[in-house]
Amino acid sequence: MKFKKLVLTGAAGRLGSYLREPLAAMCEELVSSDIAEDIGKLYDGERYQKADLAEYDQVAALMEGADMVVHFGAIVDEKPFMELLGPNFVGSYNVWEAAYQAGARRVVYASSIHAVGMHKKSDFIGIDAPHKPDTFYGLAKCFTEDLGSMYWDKRQLESVHLRILSAAQVNNSRALGSWLSYDDLIQLVTRAVDTPSVGFSVIYGVSNNDRAPVDNSKASFLGYRPKDNAEQFAEKVLAEEGPVDITDPGQMCHGGPFAKVDLGESGIAQMTIVDDKKET
Numbered sequence: 175m176k177f178k179k180l181v182l183t184g185a186a187g188r189l190g191s192y193l194r195e196p197l198a199a200m201c202e203e204l205v206s207s208d209i210a211e212d213i214g215k216l217y218d219g220e221r222y223q224k225a226d227l228a229e230y231d232q233v234a235a236l237m238e239g240a241d242m243v244v245h246f247g248a249i250v251d252e253k254p255f256m257e258l259l260g261p262n263f264v265g266s267y268n269v270w271e272a273a274y275q276a277g278a279r280r281v282v283y284a285s286s287i288h289a290v291g292m293h294k295k296s297d298f299i300g301i302d303a304p305h306k307p308d309t310f311y312g313l314a315k316c317f318t319e320d321l322g323s324m325y326w327d328k329r330q331l332e333s334v335h336l337r338i339l340s341a342a343q344v345n346n347s348r349a350l351g352s353w354l355s356y357d358d359l360i361q362l363v364t365r366a367v368d369t370p371s372v373g374f375s376v377i378y379g380v381s382n383n384d385r386a387p388v389d390n391s392k393a394s395f396l397g398y399r400p401k402d403n404a405e406q407f408a409e410k411v412l413a414e415e416g417p418v419d420i421t422d423p424g425q426m427c428h429g430g431p432f433a434k435v436d437l438g439e440s441g442i443a444q445m446t447i448v449d450d451k452k453e454t
């Protein structure tokens with residue numbers, strides 16, 4: 175199935191960069207967007223348009239004739255609320271409202287495990303677990319999921335909320351459960367786009383890890399069947415990490431290090447992201 179036009183936000187980002195080529199292949203025109211000046215060489219059928227998510231007019235200018243929006247643009251770490259307000263909260267509103275006004279039928283959104291990050295890992299949470307954000311960053315993901323739910327109920331704009339766990343190199347024991355490989359990310363986004371009817375849906379973005387701490391069984395209709403398994407890294411990671419403090423919220427909760435961020439000091443939770451394309 176070829177769509178006429180898809181829009182990708184966050185196209186200059188780590189995950190957006192992996193999505194550009196497969197999305198371009200699914201449509202006649204891919205409009206890739208980011209706040210960055212440019213994104214380098216374009217794929218067949220791809221066009222780049224700079225836009226600040228916090229500015230409605232700039233977001234609306236992306237949408238004319240769009241079938242769907244794949245919304246990956248955001249500030250991707252914990253920050254003071256006022257720094258997240260424009261890109262992550264208002265930005266989501268702008269995407270949904272502009273998509274609706276343009277007659278688009280679906281938004282596929284990069285949500286996060288941090289929308290439910292304060293749940294204990296010993297609770298094998300499903301897609302219907304109540305929101306339990308661990309940070310202002312996670313709160314913006316909760317806000318956007320609720321926004322998507324409301325636009326579906328009131329305006330029949332579909333959305334799929336991909337609660338991605340960790341799309342990064344497996345270098346700690348949490349990631350043995352939370353890893354999402356880039357190939358599985360591409361399959362996840364492809365299924366979210368090409369499944370004919372999704373209404374308002376939530377699914378965890380996680381690979382087929384032996385230690386995956388979340389349950390996607392109620393999202394099986396989306397047809398996402400991850401292939402990669404972080405267990406291949408277990409021996410090395412466990413040997414390097416040594417014993418952990420089991421009373422540490424960062425160990426006990428789904429949100430990992432974000433679960434122990436003091437909101438008063440938000441901005442300190444910088445996670446080390448290592449791009450591991452060559453190794454996975």
Ligand SMILES: NC(=O)c1ccc[n+]([C@@H]2O[C@H](COP(=O)([O-])OP(=O)(O)OC[C@H]3O[C@@H](n4cnc5c(N)ncnc54)[C@H](O)[C@@H]3O)[C@@H](O)[C@H]2O)c1
Binds near residue numbers: 265285338339341
């Ligand atoms: N990488 C992960 O493990 C992970 C996990 C859960 C969720 N996510 C979500 O996936 C998405 C992509 O994450 P990533 O890891 O590729 O991060 P990234 O920082 O590499 O990409 C985010 C992109 O958003 C753009 N952006 C930021 N502010 C903007 C603004 N005001 N207007 C327009 N664009 C703006 C940035 O320029 C950047 O290119 C984010 O929404 C993130 O919250 C990522």
Ligand SMILES: O=C(O)[C@H]1O[C@@H](O)[C@H](O)[C@@H](O)[C@@H]1O
Binds near residue numbers: 251286287430
């Ligand atoms: O929890 C995780 O591993 C990841 O969660 C994502 O939402 C964050 O954007 C990223 O910085 C974290 O590394």
